[in-house]
Amino acid sequence: MSLAMSSKQSRQPTGSPRRTPPASLTVKRLSLYLRYVETLAEKGRSTVSSRQLGKALGLTDTQVRKDLSCFGQFGRPGVGYHVGDLVGRLRAILGTDKVWNVAVVGVGSLGRALLRYKGFVGKGFRPAAAFDSAAGKVGKKFGGVVVQPMSELAGAVKKSRIRLAVLTVPAKAAQDVADRLCRAGIRGILNFVPVTLTVPAGVAVVPVDLVVQLEQLSYLVNASGKKGPGSGD
Template sequence: MKFEDIPTPAVYRLSFYLRQLEAFQRADRHTISSRQLGEALGYTDAQVRKDLAYFGQFGHPGIGYKVDELIGQLRKILGTDKVWNVLLVGAGNLGRALIAYRGFLRKGFRLAAIFDADNTKVGQPFGDLKVESMDNLAQLVSDLNIRLAIVSVPAEAAQNVADRLVAAGIRGILNFAPISVTVPPEVSVQGVDLAVQLEQLSFKMSLTGTESGESPANG
C-alpha cells in the first residue's frame, strides 16, 4: 500500500500507540494484546489491529505483540529510529518554553539551531546554542543537515518565515503560529494552535452542559 493511501488518522494514532507501548515497557511488560493496547488508549481492539495492518503484520499467534519489537517497528515507521536535527524560529515566550523542553531529544529530535529576526535577541545563549540571525539560516541548514523546523512567530511573520525555510531546504514545519501557511507540495506542515484546541474542549463541554465560563463583558 502506498503511503498516500493510508488514512491520516491511522498515522496519527501510531504516535499514541508508541507512547503507550513505551509506558508498558517501563512497567516491564513484555507482551501485549490489541485489546489491552486499545483499552489503555480508548480504542477498540479492532481499530488497533486495522491501524497496524496498514504497515505490516506485527502480531504473534497466541502471544499478541512483543512490546520491544513493536516499539522498534513503530519508531522505524515514524522515522524516530534516528536522530533528526531541528531548528526553531522565534525566541519569544513560546519559543523559550520549547527550547527548554527536554522531551524532544528522547523522541529523536535534537534542537540544533535557534533563529530570530529581532537583532536584540541575536547572540543570546540557550545552553550550548545561541540565537542566530535569520541571515544565517540557509548556511546553517546546509551545514547542520537540518530538514525539520519549528515556527513560533507572530501570525503576521509566519508566511515569510515559512517561505525562507522552504528556500533554505526545510521539508517539514511544525507551525505554532496562529495562522496557516502555504508551502509547496513536497513540504509537510503540521499546525499547532492551542486556542483552537481549547475551543474544541469548550465545544464539547457546551454540548454536555458542563460549561461554567463567563459571558464577555459588553461595551
C-alpha cells in the same frame, strides 16, 4: 449465513504494507501506540495485546489491529505484540528511528519553552538551532542552543542538516519566514502561528494552534452541558 472462503495467503517477509493506504488518521494513532508501548518497555513488559493497548488509549482492539496490520504483520496470534519489537517498528514507520535536527524559528516565550522542553530527548528530535530577527536575542542561549540571526538560517540549515522547523514567529511574519524556510530546504514545519501557511509540494506542515485547541474544549464543554457524551483524549 454464508460460508466464508479461506484467503490463504502466505506471510510476507517483514513489514510489508499489505493493502490499505497509510490513512492520515491512522498515523496519529500510531504515535499514541508508540508513546504507550514505550512506557511498557520501560516497565519491562515484554508483550502487549491489542485489547490492552486499546483499553489504555480508549480504542477498540479491532481498531488497534487494523492500524498496525496495514503496515505489515508483527504480532503473534495467541500471544500479542512483542513490546520491544513494536517500539522499533513504530519508530521506523514514523521515521523516528533516526534523530531529526529541528530548528526553532522565533524565540519568543513559546520558542524558548520549546528549546527548553525536556520531552524531546529519546524521541528522535533534537533542537539543533534557533533563529530570531531581534538583535537583542541573537547570541543568547536557551536550552543549550545559541540564537542565531535570521541571515544565518539557510547556511545553518544546510550545515547542520536540519530538515524540520518549529515556527513560533509573530503572525505577520509567518508566511515570509515559511517561504525562507522552504527555500532553505526545510522539509516540514510545525506551525504554532495561527495562520494557514502556503508551502510548495514536498514540504509538510502540521498546524498547532493553541486557541483552536481551547476552542475545541470550549465546544465540548458547552455541548456536554446540554447532552452528555464523554470527551476525547
